[in-house]
Amino acid sequence: SNLPKLKTLHLNLNKLTHIQSATFANLPELQWLYLHCNNIRKLQSEAFLNLPQLHTLNLQYNKISIVQAATFSDLPKLKNLRLDKNQISNIQSGTFSNLPNLQHLQLQSNKISSLP
Numbered sequence: 597s598n599l600p601k602l603k604t605l606h607l608n609l610n611k612l613t614h615i616q617s618a619t620f621a622n623l624p625e626l627q628w629l630y631l632h633c634n635n636i637r638k639l640q641s642e643a644f645l646n647l648p649q650l651h652t653l654n655l656q657y658n659k660i661s662i663v664q665a666a667t668f669s670d671l672p673k674l675k676n677l678r679l680d681k682n683q684i685s686n687i688q689s690g691t692f693s694n695l696p697n698l699q700h701l702q703l704q705s706n707k708i709s710s711l712p
Contacts, residue, residue, distance in 0.1 A: 598622045599622065599623055600622070600623075600624060600625060601625055602623050602625060602626055603625055603626060603627045603628065603649075604626075604627065604628040604630075605620075605623065605626060605628070605629050605630065606630045607629075607630060607631050607634070608630045608631060608632045608633045608634065608654070609632075609633045609634070610634050611634065611635055612631065612634040612635065612636050613634075613635050613636060613637055613638075614636060614637060614638040614639070614640070615631070615636060615638075615639050615640060615643040615644075616640050616643065617640040617641060617642045617643055617645060618642060618643075618645040618646065619643060619644075620644060620645075620646075620647055621645050621646040621647075623647065624646060624647070624648060624649065625649050626647055626649060626650055627649050627650060627651055627652065628650075628651070628652045629644075629647075629650060629652070629653050629654070630654045631653075631654060631655050631658070632654045632655060632656045632657050632658070632678070633656075633657045633658075634657075634658050635658065635659055636655065636658040636659060636660055637658070637659045637660065637661065638660070638662075639655075639660060639663070639664070639667045640667075641664050641665075641666035641667060641669075642666055642667070642669060642670065643667055644667070644668060644670065644671055645670050646670060647670065647671060648670075648672060648673065649673055650671050650673060650674055651673045651674055651675045651676065651697070652674075652675065652676040653668075653671070653674060653676070653677050653678070654676075654678045655677075655678060655679050655682070656678040656679065656680045656681045656682070656702070657681045657682075658681075658682050659682065659683050660679065660682040660683065660684055661682070661683045661684060661685055661686070661707075662684070662685070662686045662687075662688070663679065663684060663686070663687045663688065663691050664688050664691070665688040665689065665690045665691050667691065668691065668692065668694070668695060669694050670694075671694075671695060672695075672696060672697065673697055674695050674697060674698055675697050675698060675699045675700065676699065676700045677692075677695070677698060677700070677701050677702070678702045679701075679702060679703050679706070680702040680703060680704045680705050680706070681704075681705040681706075682705075682706050683706065683707055684703065684706040684707060684708055685706070685707040685708060685709065687703075687708065687711065687712055688712060689712035690712070691712065
């Protein structure tokens with residue numbers, strides 16, 4: 597839906613299993629997005645496209661296993677990214693390279709055996 601002034605969206609504690617490309621593209625003012633405690637297994641490339649104001653993204657307590665390089669490619673103001681307590685075993689090279697303002701990245705309690 598088109599909610600051009602929405603700043604905070606809580607979708608935690610639901611039964612979401614995946615996030616399609618550009619799912620939140622009609623929310624240009626979104627700053628906080630909470631998707632923790634779902635059953636998300638897959639994040640499509642560019643799942644968070646057109647979120648220029650987003651600074652907090654919480655994806656903890658899901659079932660994500662792979663983080664693709666283009667997943668977080670369009671988030672210039674992102675400061676806080678929580679990916680902890682998932683099943684991540686593979687982080688593709690360049691995944692976090694286009695996040696110039698990232699200050700807090702949480703990856704603990706996953707299955708990571710090597711870094712890109």
